[in-house]
Amino acid sequence: MGLETEIRYLDDMKMVLYDKAWTRTAPNFEVYYMQRGIEEKNDLRYDITIIPPKMLGQEFAKTKGHYHIGECQELYIVLEGEGIFLMxxxxxxxxxxxYYVKAKKGDCVLVPPFYGHVTINPGSKTLKMGNWISKEYMADYESIETKGGLSYYYTQAGWVQNKNYEEVLKLHSEMPLKSMPRNLDFLKWSNPK
Ligand SMILES: [Fe+2]
Incomplete structure (x- = not known):
């Protein structure tokens, strides 16, 4: 595509993983890939993220996770494979x-304002997804790093609570959108400096 691919390595995300015993001895490797700004339209940009099927110890491969600063939403579309979007x-x-949303090829998932999110590849195939987001958006990774991830981990044994949170709410599921909204103007966001 002629765009630079950003690589997220295991060493960049050990602090947000469940299986600490595994992370202590695991060699560094490439966990997932991002191509940002593949397309731009109406103050929005389109990125692609690719997560190959790998285990991170007992946990399924996932993105590092972040919150969006301000009232900024993001729309994902699954291009290949299957994903679990935890928010x-x-x-x-x-x-x-x-809550989480299970999505397969063609499904869309909206990240609402003020929701932090992680995408998990729970399958044996590569997960490829696209996302539309404001060009002005800024990410907060730190709030999730300091808590060691979101409040749940998806492992071989299923969902496991993250004990770093004083109180963990019951996890519920939501359905994906079955098609792309026609107008994406609701994703526009201006940084209120
Ligand atoms: Fe995001």
């Missing part, structure tokens, strides 16, 4: 909501 809403001192 949680940040509140004053505690998480206000946590």
């Amino acid at each position: 949680q809403k940040k509140g004053e001192g505690k998480i206000q909501d946590v």
